[in-house]
Amino acid sequence: MGTLSIMTLVVAAIIVLGVIGLLVMITRFYVKVPQGWALIVNDTSATPKVKFTGGVVWPVINKKELMKISLITLQIDRANKDGLICKDNIRADISVAFYLRVNETSQDVLKVAKSIGVDRASDRDAVNELFNAKFAEALKTVGKQMNFVDLFEDRIGFRDKIVEVIGNDLNGYALEDVAIDYLEQTPKASLDPNNILDAEGIRKITELTATHNVHTNNL
Structure with a gap:
């Protein structure tokens, strides 16, 4: 060789x-x-x-x-004197779950890493601190656009309006879903008659109850 x-x-x-x-x-x-x-x-x-x-x-x-970057659930509860005020000033006891995650793109992952840090990206307390005010304000905004009965009967429409108000600008996160876990009228006993909005709500509840009773008696 x-x-x-x-x-x-x-x-x-x-x-x-x-x-x-x-x-x-x-x-x-x-x-x-x-x-x-x-x-x-x-x-x-x-x-x-x-x-x-x-x-x-x-x-x-x-x-x-x-x-x-897995799914996180944030819960917002409003009840009694802090109940959600509707368009007709009737308060609603409500519990809403917001499901979100870090958006699965390189740009959004890096955005989240820079804003709150890698370790806190899916920490419920950290994410809640980041979005609680925004989600609560969206809830309040949509609540004032709908009467209580409409809100109660059209939960899907209520949910869709919340998603619309929140929008897509979530600093690298994506809102996967919103669920109305609980929704009932706030009891009259929990309302403050010295509060202008509550006083109007009490008057409205009284009127609706009287109308319902008359209708029931006529059946």
């Missing part, structure tokens, strides 16, 4: 060993991302890389962070 052939075999062997070694290293440093999580890889580039299934994290030159 000539010298050239031997050198060719040596080079080929080195290439094969190099490829095998590279594959072993990739397998060793590959990080699989669990469902409901995102992998953020900080490398030498200006913008970190975001992976949703998995990626290679090289030691020393890369830094990895895992962000939980």
Whole structure:
């Protein structure tokens, strides 16, 4: 066998060993991302890389962070003297669940990481602090657009209006759903007759009750 052939075999062997070694290293440093999580890889580039299934994290030159992006439930309850005021000034005891998650795009994951941090992205208390005022204001706004009876009978329409008022600008989060878990008229005993709105609500409840009783007696 000539010298050239031997050198060719040596080079080929080195290439094969190099490829095998590279594959072993990739397998060793590959990080699989669990469902409901995102992998953020900080490398030498200006913008970190975001992976949703998995990626290679090289030691020393890369830094990895895992962000939980699974569904979070935020609950807003309004009852008694703090009940939701409707268009006709009747108060409603209401419990609304808001389902949201970090939006599954690289841009939104990085936006959330920058705004509240990777570790707090799916922390219920942190997210509640971020959105409670916005969601409560949306609830109040829509409540004042509907009479209590309309709100009670058209919960889907009520829900859709809440979603519309909240909008899509949620700082990297996506609102998956809104559910009206509980909705009833606030008892008259819980209302303050010295409050102008409650006084009007009491008057309206009295009128509706009287009308209902007359209708029932005529049956």
